Amino acid sequence: MNTLTIRSATTADAAALARLAELDSREIPAHPLFVAELGDQLIAAVSARDGAAIADPFTRSADAVELLRRRADQVAARPQPRRRLHLSGHGFRIATW
Structure with missing residues (x-):
């Protein structure tokens, strides 16, 4: 039984991509x-930027592409931390909350 793994691409994936x-x-x-x-x-890849996909046409990869697009949507929907600039006696610092 093979396991499907969803992850971010790295530079080590260049040849497989x-x-x-x-x-x-x-x-x-x-x-x-x-x-x-x-x-x-590697059977599929999806851009987190625009949802464009590539997939192995000789493998059943449509479900993998759908999962990748869902993951990209989850990451895009994650709220970014709010930052506020604080002035203190020692200069500026950025606070995140």
């Missing part, structure tokens, strides 16, 4: 990317 793009006859989508691995093989 190039192979995947070639199989799908597309360009590698804009970074940052989320990728899906089935076992130890």
Whole structure:
């Protein structure tokens, strides 16, 4: 049984992404990317920026693309911390809450 892993792409994925793009006859989508691995093989990648996808056409990867898009939406919806500039006797500092 193979396990599907969803994770952020790293520089170590460059060759696998190039192979995947070639199989799908597309360009590698804009970074940052989320990728899906089935076992130890990259089967899909989705841009967190615009949702563009590449996938292995010889593998059942449609569900993986959907999961990747959901993950990208989750990350995009995460609220960014609010920052406020404080002036103290020693200069400025940024507070996050």
